[in-house]
Amino acid sequence: MGSLLSVNVGVFRPLSATSTGRTGIDKRPVDGPVALAAPEAGLSGVAGDSIGEPEVHGGPDKAVYAYAREDLDFWDPSFGNGVFGENLTTSGVDVNGAEIGERWGIGSAVLEVCAPRTPCRTFAAWLGREKWVKTFTDAGRTGAYLRVITPGSVSTGDEVRVLSRPGHGMSVADVFSAMMKQPEMLPRLLELDALAGDLRGFVAARLKGR
Incomplete structure (x- = not known):
């Protein structure tokens, strides 16, 4: 069983790489309970969080972003919680190995895993790393x-409980690999009922274009 190391919310920062000239990727840990809710399009599901590009971020299927402290340490142990723009920094949770449709109980909220993160120019510009x-x-x-x-x-310190797992075996990492490296796996993604809607559209378009 894992735990929540921090809950992170962002404030707007100027960033020329975005379509709006600002970003909410700069997320910092906050004290006290933080409310989670199912947002409308272009809004965060995390109370107090900012979305700099509402046309591509936020909304029901990108309400909350989770990243493991173990993965941050893989990149750079000096990275602070929230530096990747994650709302939830976890410990002891196999975030990339979670199945699409897996449900987590954290505090009084229930969340459902629905998509991997796809890196974009905002992420690269924010970190300032070459070929990021x-x-x-x-x-x-x-x-x-x-x-x-x-x-x-x-709240920080809450347990992250896996409440249910669909059992189809398709993890966050598998979906990302199908999208980016193994197109022969794409048809399997359309079998995932809980897959984020925008990814379902992406997969359908890719398969139609073959």
């Missing part, structure tokens, strides 16, 4: 987007 998109893609340590099934509040 390729480096991040090659490593496959993407973290997971989650939708809010049951609204509630979460």
